[in-house]
Amino acid sequence: MKEEDNLDYLLKFFVKGSFILFIGVIISKIATYGYKLVIARTFGQEVYGLFSLAVMIFTLFDSFFSLGLQSGILRNISLFRGKNEFNKIQVTMRFSIFITLLTSLIAGVLLFFLSKFIAVGIFHNSELTIFLQSFSIFLPVFLFCGLFHVITIAYEKVGWYSFIGNILSPITQLISLIIFIFIGIKTNSIIFSYNLGLVAILLSSFLVCKFGIKRIFNKSDLEKKERYQLYKDLFSYSWPIMFFGLVVSIFSWIDSFTIGYFKTVADVGIYNAAVPLAVLLQVIPSLFLQLFLPVIIKEYSRKNFDLIKKLTKQIGKWIFLLNIPILIIMILFPGAVINIFFGSGYIQAENSLRFLAIGLFFYSIFNISENLLSMIGKSKIVLLNLIISSILNISLNILLIPKYGISGAAFSTMLSYILWGFLSFFIAKHHTAVNPLRWDMLKIFLIAIPPAVLLFYARSIFPLTIINMILMGLAFIFLYISLILLTHMLDNKDLMILRSIKDKIFHRFL
Numbered sequence: 001m002k003e004e005d006n007l008d009y010l011l012k013f014f015v016k017g018s019f020i021l022f023i024g025v026i027i028s029k030i031a032t033y034g035y036k037l038v039i040a041r042t043f044g045q046e047v048y049g050l051f052s053l054a055v056m057i058f059t060l061f062d063s064f065f066s067l068g069l070q071s072g073i074l075r076n077i078s079l080f081r082g083k084n085e086f087n088k089i090q091v092t093m094r095f096s097i098f099i100t101l102l103t104s105l106i107a108g109v110l111l112f113f114l115s116k117f118i119a120v121g122i123f124h125n126s127e128l129t130i131f132l133q134s135f136s137i138f139l140p141v142f143l144f145c146g147l148f149h150v151i152t153i154a155y156e157k158v159g160w161y162s163f164i165g166n167i168l169s170p171i172t173q174l175i176s177l178i179i180f181i182f183i184g185i186k187t188n189s190i191i192f193s194y195n196l197g198l199v200a201i202l203l204s205s206f207l208v209c210k211f212g213i214k215r216i217f218n219k220s221d222l223e224k225k226e227r228y229q230l231y232k233d234l235f236s237y238s239w240p241i242m243f244f245g246l247v248v249s250i251f252s253w254i255d256s257f258t259i260g261y262f263k264t265v266a267d268v269g270i271y272n273a274a275v276p277l278a279v280l281l282q283v284i285p286s287l288f289l290q291l292f293l294p295v296i297i298k299e300y301s302r303k304n305f306d307l308i309k310k311l312t313k314q315i316g317k318w319i320f321l322l323n324i325p326i327l328i329i330m331i332l333f334p335g336a337v338i339n340i341f342f343g344s345g346y347i348q349a350e351n352s353l354r355f356l357a358i359g360l361f362f363y364s365i366f367n368i369s370e371n372l373l374s375m376i377g378k379s380k381i382v383l384l385n386l387i388i389s390s391i392l393n394i395s396l397n398i399l400l401i402p403k404y405g406i407s408g409a410a411f412s413t414m415l416s417y418i419l420w421g422f423l424s425f426f427i428a429k430h431h432t433a434v435n436p437l438r439w440d441m442l443k444i445f446l447i448a449i450p451p452a453v454l455l456f457y458a459r460s461i462f463p464l465t466i467i468n469m470i471l472m473g474l475a476f477i478f479l480y481i482s483l484i485l486l487t488h489m490l491d492n493k494d495l496m497i498l499r500s501i502k503d504k505i506f507h508r509f510l
Helices: 003-065 069-083 086-122 128-137 139-154 158-182 188-212 224-262 265-301 305-332 334-342 344-375 379-432 439-461 466-486 492-509
Strands: none
Touching: 003 086, 003 128, 003 139, 003 158, 003 188, 003 224, 003 265, 003 334, 003 344, 069 086, 069 139, 069 224, 069 265, 086 128, 086 139, 086 224, 128 139, 128 188, 139 158, 139 188, 139 265, 158 188, 224 265, 224 379, 265 305, 265 334, 265 344, 265 379, 305 334, 305 344, 305 439, 305 466, 334 344, 334 466, 344 379, 439 466
């Protein structure tokens, strides 16, 4: 297959796979926000804050005790598939299952016995103890969830990956939460429903791996010396990712931790109304990048470097093009967006949403560069970039939260995301000579300004009701898309993808 034909094939694969993921993510976001909304509105700010802190600690333990093996598995399977070395995949799997079983049991026991100290000694709230002790029982389930689930995307089983993680789990959590509340289980309904979603991921992803991927659990005939070398290579790549997972969890939750320490649990709950809304800016990148990493690793093993450069630039443009409207809406209407999803009791988080949205927008572009570093095995550099950004985040949080509260936390995180993105960009460019930025991005930004100005003007004229917001948002998006088309911002590859989508729609429905 010629390189240009291969590029077209991969771009179509990205769009098809991303569309499947998009449907899953939409359902996931609705179910996840519904789940958090039910908790926030049924049990109030304090219980929602306790739940947020418990999930934070739960995730920290998972990140550390997973040892980074999930990322190592993803990279190794993609590399070995590119070279048709299936016996090495089998060795990787059996070894990873054994290590995960061992570490997950240690993690569960450790969290159970540390629960009271964490709840009372650090957060000064004894009610957090029951959340942590209950979650500790399901830590082994959580660790194995990640292991089997990541295999499905490594084998490009996009439909199953999306269904299990984005549809089955959050819907299970939401429905079971409502049922448990209805039958009167009260606060424990949060614990039971959350962990039931994890069980759903584990069982379904294991069944897909067992029956949908051939030979993955078979014994390998790989020689002993080669096995030990494989273990060594796997740990060499994975151990920085282990700390990366731990530090990224700290980075994600340090705001909640510091707010909980300096302020109140209610402030944690208010802040965590802004966080999931800002994370919407990661939806578009995740649609592409979940497929991007295994694909470029496979092409890297085949030494298709020029193809990787072209893919990187095209995916970078798509992320920028699609994320700009979301950023503008969040900057202009933060209070209204929060009110729609969480209610007026969380409106204090509007400035936090603005800051977080700006930081995540920058990071969404440069996250591609982080994937390039993972592709070439520079996991230690990926970890170092995150550590530097986390140190900045922690330092600024300590300085700003006591005085500025949740707005100070969000401003700190914004600057840290921007620093993290720039570090990844410059270092990846140095090592790979691949630049995800295009001049088209500047033009797209300039094109987005007139619709944004009109939207800002309309905001001052019309009352911010839900209907008016929807109409103004639709008008803004229509004008933005029209200007993109009129100024010929879509290149041949973009048009090829649009024609492909149009042909499939007409073929299916006409």
